[in-house]
Every structure is written in C-alpha cells, then in structure tokens.
Amino acid sequence: MASHSATAGHADGHDHPTWSTYWKIAVILFVITAIEVSAFYIPAWETSWIYVPSMLFLSTIKFTLVVMYYMHLKYDHKLFRSLFTGPLIVAALTLIGLMFLFSKLSIRLGLLS
Amino acid sequence: MTATTMPAAHDESHGHGHHYTTLGLDNRKIAIWTFIGSECMLFASLISTYLVYKGRSVKGPFPHEAWTDPSGKVFPAILDIPVTSASTFVLLMSSFAMVLALAAVQNKELPKTTFGERILGSSKLWLWVTCLMGTAFLGFQAYEFTAFIREGLTIRTNLFGSSFFTLTGFHGAHVAVGVCWLFSLLAIDYKRGLGPSDALNVDIAALYWHFVDVVWIVIFTLVYLIK
Amino acid sequence: MATIVAAPPYSSTATESANTGLMSWLTTVDHKRIGVLYLITALVFFVIGGLEAFLIRAQLAVPNGTVLSADMYNQLFTMHGTTMVFLAIMPLSAAFFNFLIPLQIGARDVAFPRLNAFSYWIYLLGGIFITVPIFFAVAPDGGWFGYAPLSTKQFSPQINMDFWVLGLQILGISSLAAAFNFITTIINMRAPGMHLMRMPIFTWMSFVVQFLVALAFPVITIALVFLQFDRFFGTNFYAIGAGADPLLWQHLFWVFGHPEVYILILPAFGLVSEVLPTFSKKPLFGYPVMVYSGILIGFLGFGVWAHHMFAVGMGPIADAVFSLTTMLIAIPTGVKIFNWMATMWDGDLRFNTSMKFGVALVGMFTIGGISGVMHSSPPADLQQTDTYFIVAHFHYVLFGGSMFGLFAGLYYYFPKISGRFMSESLGNWHFWLTFLGMNLTFFPMHFSGLLGMPRRTYQYDAGQGLELFNLLSTIGTLVLMLGTLFGLINLWKSWKSGERASSNPWGAPTIEWAIPSPPPEHNFDTLPQITSRYPLWDLKGAVVTHPTTVADEAGRVQKTAKQLGIPMPNPSILPLVTAVGVIVMFSGMLFTGSNMKLAVAIMIGGAVWWIAGLYNWLLTPLEDAH
Incomplete structure (x- = not known):
C-alpha cells in the first residue's frame, strides 16, 4: 500500500463489469438458489452426508459472486x-x-x- | 531561519471541494467498507448464537420437526421453505436491480437512442424496482413473523424463537434501513436528477444493500435449508 | 510559502483572537478542540472512578468493615470498573487519537469532522447516563463484565443493570463511529510521502486499536442486545430454565473483552514509543518490529478470549489451545519491552516527568505482564482466578501500563496542546506519589490474592493473614489520591500560567512538532512532503536535533486559514442535536418495565429527533462552496 501514496489511485476507472456480466451473475444466483431449494426436497440428497457441505459450498459461491461482481471488489x-x-x-x-x-x-x- | 527546509507537497486542493487524499479514493467509500467489515462481526455473533442454541430448546415449536405439547396438541415444523425461497429470490434479484440503478446513474450522460438503452439507463426505474423488491422482502418477513406468532411461536416461547426472531429481525431492520436509504436517493433523483457526480453516493448505498443481501444468503442456508 | 521549515519560527498562533465562547465548543468540529474536550471529560470521570475506588478501599481497610453496605459495595466496584474502562482510559486514549492522529499524519482534520464531534457528544451524554445513578444509589451492581444470568431480570430485578446495559450500548456507538472515522483518516489522509512504514508509532498503534474497536464492539453490542431483550421483552437467551447456556454471555463478552484489553493498552504503548526516543535522543529501536508486534498483538488478541474462563471447565483441548495462544501473545509484547530498553540503551537520557512516567510504564507493565503470563497456565489460573492476585495483575497493566503511558503522553504533548509547559516540580510530586501509591496499593494484593482473598466480596474475616496487606493497599490508595491531586493542580495551573513553550520544545522528531504550539486551526500551512520516519531529525543531517525556544520564535506571526485561503469545515450543532436524540431514544427503554406507553412514546420521539437531525446533517454541506 505504501507504494501508491502520493499519486491519485485508480479508484473507479477501467474495466467495469458490464450489463452482460450483471445479468449472467443474476442467472447464476437464480439457478444456484433453485438447486439449493430443490435439494431440500430431494430426500436422497437431503439425508446424505454430502448435503450440508454441498449447501455450504453453493452458498459460498453465491456469496463470492455477489461480493466480487455486484460489490465490484474484483474491479476495485x-x-x-x-x-x-x-x-x-x-x-x-x-x-x-x-x-x-x-x-x-x-x-x-x-x-x- | 535554518537553511534546511522540508519540501512541501504540491498544492493539495484542486477544483472545488476536493481535498488531497493519500490513495485518491473517496473517504466515504473507505468508511462504508470498514463499516461492512464491522457488520461481519455483528452478524457472526448473531449467527453463532443461533447455531449454538439450535436443538437446545426445551419445548417447541421447532424449526424443522413437529412437536407435540404435553396436552397432545401437535405443532408442525414451523419454517415455511416455499415462502422464504420466494422472498430469497426477491432479495437476490433486488441486488440485480441495484447494480442496474448504479450503472444507470454512472452512465447518465451517455446518449440513449434505442428503447432498451432508455430502459437500462433509467435510474428512477431501477431504484424503484430495488425499493419495491426490498419492501416486498419486508412484506414476506412480516407475513412470516405473524404466521409464526399465530402458530404459537413468539420471541419469548423458547430458545429457537428468541434466537430466530432476533437474527432475522436484525437482518430485516438492516433491510428496512436500506429501503429508507434508497427511497431518499429516489427522492433526490426526482428533485434534481442523479448524475455521474452522485455515483459515489449511490455506490455506497449499493454496497450496503448488497451486503445485506449476502448476509441473507448465509442466513437462508444456515437457518432455513440445513436442518 | 512553498516550504515548511524544520523548526518553524513562530509560537503564537493567530493574529485575531479565536472564538472561545460556549457555542464555539458546542459546535466545534476541530479535531484539536474535540481532543481537549475528551481530555477534560475523561479526567473528570477518572476522578469519579478513583473516588469510587477509594470508598471500596475504605471499606476493606480493616476486617469486617462497615463503611458500606454489601449492596453499595457491589454498585461501587461495578461502577469503578465500568468508569475506568469505558469512561476514563478509552476516552483518554481518544483524546490523543483526536489531537494527534491528524497532526502526526500531516492532515488538516479527520476524514469526517462532524462524525468526530458526534462521537464525543455520544460519549459525554452516555457517560452521564451511566454515572448519574450512583449518586442515587441505583447504579449498576452486576460487575463491569455483567455476567448473565446474574444480570438478567431474574437475579437483578431492579433498574440498576438497565442503566448498565443501555449505557454500554450508547458508549459503543461512540467508539464505533470514532473507529470508522480514524481508520479512514489514517488510510486516506496521510500527507504525501507518509508511507505506512513512515507513520509515527503512536498513529500505528492507534490504527491497530481502531480495527480492534471495529471488530470487538459489534460482539458486545449483540451480547447486550440479547440481555436487553431478556430484561425488557422476556426472551430466553440467558434463561437457563429454557435450555440457555450459561457460558454464552461469557464467551461473547470475552470475545469482546480481550481485544478490549489491547484497546486500553496499545495507545499507551504508542505514546511511550514517542516519548522514549525523544528523551533518549535516539530513534526508536526496531521500528518495523514494533509495528509488526503491534499488529500481531491485535490479531492474536481475538484468539485468547477463553483464558478468562478456565475455571468454568471447558475441557483439556480448549484449555490447551487458549493457554498456548495466551503464551504466544506474550512474545510480541515482550518484544516491545526489549525494544524500549534498547531505545534507551546508551541514549542521552533526560529524566523529566514525561520520561519518568514512560520508564515507569516499562517496569510496571513488565510486572503486570509477567503475572499475566502466570494465568495462562490453567492449573495456576484455577488457584488465582477470582482472587486479588488477578486484581493486582490487571491494575499493574492498566494503571502501571495504560495510565502511566497516558500521563507520559500528557506531560509530553501538553506544550503542543496548550502552548505551555506543565510544571516539572509539581510533576515530580505527581510522578513519585503516583508511583509509590500505585505500588503500595497493588503490590500487597498479590499476597492477599495468593492467600485466597476473593474479589468482589465486601467483607473479610480477621485472622486469615489478610489484615496487613489490605491496610497497606488502603494507605496506598490515599497516597495515590494525593499524587493525582498534584497532577490535577499541575494541569490547572499550567493551563492558566505555565511557562510558554515553543513549537518543538523537546527537540522531537515527528511532524506535529514542526507547527506552532498550539497549532493553528488548519494545522499545516501547506501539506508537508514526508521523506523519512523522523523528518525533523533527519533534516539536520544528524540524528539529534536541538529544541526550539520561545525567544527564537518571538515576533513571528502565523496566518489564519482564511488568510491562507484554506477551506475549513463549518462549525455545526447538528452532531450534538443528533446525539441528544439517540440518548433520548435509549432513555425511553428505562420505562418499559413501569409504563410501556410512555416508554414507546419517548423512544419514538427520540428516534424521530435523531433521524431528523441526521437528515439535516447529511444535507448540510461540510464546507462553504468555494
């Protein structure tokens, strides 16, 4: 951080995510949530040991996508x-x-x- | 006066109101990220408590199992997954509307010719959509809470009731603050129009809004989907 | 003026007299004035907390004392702890954060000047809210740690703990707002060239502390919300009958409570790291290591909380883990002690009052630190926990550490704050009486503690070998009070008529000493270009600089911000207005037990008030358009 103290940084400059990124992310979020909810209603999945790890994994993906793209940490x-x-x-x-x-x-x- | 002097920086104020900053970033944006970091600990404490108390209530109703009280009355599992799934979709999609609102404010100056460009470029439209979806989420929550109370679960009933209502209530309060914030921006948009110079203010509101959304992603999985 | 000189030639600040009326203080957004407000307020609370301690010691002077009732004793030890932690030491540190951080990083003010004022007003009003009940004998009585379920309605049915729960919530708002403000300030308001590794060490330690506040306070906020809901709305968070875990509060409290310990000590460490180099005429030994050890202490501070709970029986694994992390955190702390000694080693030492307090911190904190490491061993801790041995330990670190560091900082920075020196002769009395009194009070507690005397009990029987140690402690308290009196008289007299100080009376190395004492409203005529860690020393080409004198600087005139065309924030009453609304809203909670309608009315009124204040504030520009 010390290296760029004197000059103005690159606050909101270059490659911003675009409309196509936004709607693709929205679709992915939608699909993952749909998978999660349906998993809840599939007894074979819901009762297996894989259920909890898979749910945690899927929601981590959603969390990361929102933070990286919608909160634009990836570009900031x-x-x-x-x-x-x-x-x-x-x-x-x-x-x-x-x-x-x-x-x-x-x-x-x-x-x- | 001594000969040794310390060089001064070039003049720090250029233009109006723009003070020198070390990183060239806006102070408000650093502050909101610090605030969001702090909120992580707030929700971690709430979620920890919910998880610690999971399965420890001495009486029902319970979230995922039916419960028969001493008099023989049966209380079914109380969480309503279909309704909450719907409200989760609404909140996720409100985040989508929010990024479109921000993009519209940032690109206010760009020429818009086609119908699609005018739709995408309307900050009022997308702020309205976000606000209404946020309000809809709060509506779902109000419905959920009243339904639970009707079914015999209040904040006083048992440990599950206390920790559930407090956790989701805190989240709901955050959503409510966000809705007020966005409506305030909408009011400004109607009064004088939001343009690229307001983009940072909208961005900060958007960051808060998305954070509230990711907290719900965690809550939905940990509270509703995992038994 | 295109440059600022190493030893600037002026000591008097403004050509026109500054506005010093009451309204100017109520509306100030100047970080230096807010710092002074913090300093005075915190010293008042420090005296109140000290008097509470004196009453406790008066009760314990002889076996089966009758000065206080058991109930009053509970209120006093609760308020003594709460006052000293939240109303005295933290705000004294905040006084230095406010005054020094912008000066040390070369900024004109903090990032959010009005938010800064808001933090202070919330602190002042919250402090009054939590302190006033003691004068009506309805003060909180469940300990400063407020262990639930003891603090729930079932076991504390009176209004006493309501004040504590609400008061701490209010004070948390102040600390959190200040933390966001200072983190932003330090990240983004540094002068050109002020790289992170060139920042003065006090600013570095403050930076770490602000992160600790931002991450630790939300946890106590939630723990308090649970308690508040249990007390006011009948929830079950701490209701054991409903299946609640009695350890939930303890865990949440100490997740906050242990970082809080470092919130109390790190600012003092930072101040001493400024004092020792100046009065040893040597740069701080191992600056990078001091920075890294501060960061490491802050990070590890979140991983040691359960060592406060060895006695509850967490099992061998948890005990072993927290024992190890506790021993681990002693390492960076020990590194600091050795670095301070190496800083003084072979230095050209000047033993004035500030230096005496600084050196005393190194010694006294080491004693407290060593007894602290003793508790990291669960078997030893089981013997010591809840005895006066623990009381001895944390008073050595909090009084011998935090307070000594803050006193060192006060004597060191008073010339910068006021333009006048503190008196050395009165300071000498202040230091020696405080040093003697502190050791006389707290050293015997090691023995009474190891003999098994329990904390927080209002009487003890004769014939257990405790009489001598308790009497010594009480006599020590009297000496301590006398010492503090000298300190306060010194402060008062020096403020009014102390010897005039020049811009850099100590020959110190950091940039806050390059501007007049007291600094002008805008701090720096032009932002300095920083090229090294110790700008004022390095400029001379040698390590050592000479102090400036008033005679050198006589007759030089400092221009005002207006003359220089520097835009400064406008004064604003809105932070105070908003803060009052917040307090009114919280006060409404007090009536939930007696009159629900009134309570709701007050809360809604307060909420509308502060929201209106906040909107007004946000829609008012900080500065005039220019």
Missing part, C-alpha cells in the same frame, strides 16, 4: 478487498471457534477426547 482498489476479507476471516474464525467451544463441532484426538 485492493484496499477494499482487504478491508472486507480481513474482518470476514476474523468473524469466520470466531464463529468456528465458538462452534468448537459449544461442542457443535469436534475433532477426535484419541485419548484427549
């Missing part, structure tokens, strides 16, 4: 990316830590557990 100054991902990582680690502390998640460690 990298400062904004760190201002968002830093706190997001702390928040995610805290959440995971709390899940372990309240025994919602656990790791088997032989004698210790």
